[in-house]
Amino acid sequence: MIFHPAIIALILSSIFISFLMTYSSYFSFLIQRKWDLKSGSDLQLTLERRTYLVSTILPYVFAFQILSFFLYIYTADQLHTLFVGAMCAAGSLYVNSYGYPTLILKGVNFLLAGLWLILNYVDNRGYDYPLIKKKYAFLLFMTPFILAELILQANYFFRLRPDIITSCCGTLFSGEGKSLAADIVALPSLPLKVAFYLSMFLTLLSGIYFCRHGRGGYIFAGMSALTFVISLLSIFSFISLYIYELPTHHCPFCILQGGYGYIGYPLYLTVLGGALSGMGVGILSPFRNTKSLSAVIPSVQRKLALTSVLLFLIFTVIVSVRMLISDFILEGY
């Protein structure tokens, strides 16, 4: 293991988050089994009191969980100087077989934590705990992911050795290999460009329609998820090329470095934020007719949709401006 402040922070926070999630799972289990708002029993009132505690602590826990996604990438990027062959986070994460699975899991947990926070925010605005069983069931579903992240991340950091020779991003994300990354970067750029702008246009359109009419929440949420996936593929396939102005460099991590103006951070933040708030609209839609939330959900959904539209729009503007001002001409390679 390499003693680096960010590694220690990530490991300790992950242990802390896992501990709280384990406790919350036990509590969630009790909620599923024993919650009965009509009862005035000692246990029911204890559960009511304890849910304030849990739903007050967990937003802070998940806020750090969300931040830890970026801290993990930043840490991997910072560590690349220690490994022979590594040029950025791509090489650091490839030092052992746990780096990339941890990254993917952190991305999944980012979205899950965000969705839970949306559910919790809305539930706390209902006078009769309208989503209590659902939100704690969701918490139960999340716990294995959080625990798996702890194990994978610990394995990744504990197995880091400074004498390991790793691969650079140029090798890992070249279109000539036989990995999933190679398949992605080998995707034809023109059809993907069309898919990117089309899906983004439809997402923005469905988002604006939802904001104006309050209908089509599921379509907008679905489009947000789809656009998120297409946007990530596009970063690999063609957006990165315009930023690097190199026809063969597809690395999704080098864009996080100072040499490229840290442009990766606003790109990832906007696309993740846009996807999360867009999917948040969908996760709330089934509860629009809940009596105690009928005044709350439409307003929250509208704010989420507006946030999503705005973030996706910023993402598109950054990408498009970068493509327009770049001297690089992709088509033909």
Added chain:
Amino acid sequence: MIQLKNITKVFNQGKPNEFTAIDGVSLSIDSNKVTVFEGPSGSGKTTLLSLIGCMSRPTSGRIHLMDQEITSLPERFLTEIRRKTFGFVFQHFHLIQSITTLENVMLPAYPSGEKHSALRKRAMELLDLFNISSKATVKVKWLSGGEAQRVAIARALINNPSVIIADEPTAHLDTKLSLELLEILGKLKNNQKTVLIASHDPFIFESAIVERLIRIRDGKIDGRAA
């Protein structure tokens, strides 16, 4: 109408010093009447009033205010009910000594966001009602006991609550001031307020304005009289 269903309040539950302050109390309290909870010190009167007034939560049981069940409400909703429905007159008044009478009366209404001039006007009307408007700009620490008590009542009324809760209101008053208090409580009753009083002072519970007397002993209802 306030309804209590099998209310229990246990302090320090599960610890060696566990104490059951209220033990399975069920009762209905009519609106627009003066109800007195009478009982010796430590009988649970104050605890019961704090539960009714949403100042604390029961260990078990439910309380219904009109048609709404209030014990399960999340804190953000309880705060709203506490502010709009209940006015509290505490045994030791709990006025803020270093600010003026007027500011003390206005204070509970600040979170409502009401326009300051309208609030000030309403506070002055209340001080007028209790004949202490001349002391509006005087700091509370310079008021006499009787004046402080009237300020405490005015403060309890600033949000125009439907229920006034008074805990041992005559504990620190002489006979003259106690009579004055009863007169004020009578006015409140005539203004369609529900008045709940905890007291072990015969001066209060033998008064003609009291419409219902509930005796409490060891956290249980001992008997009722009207």
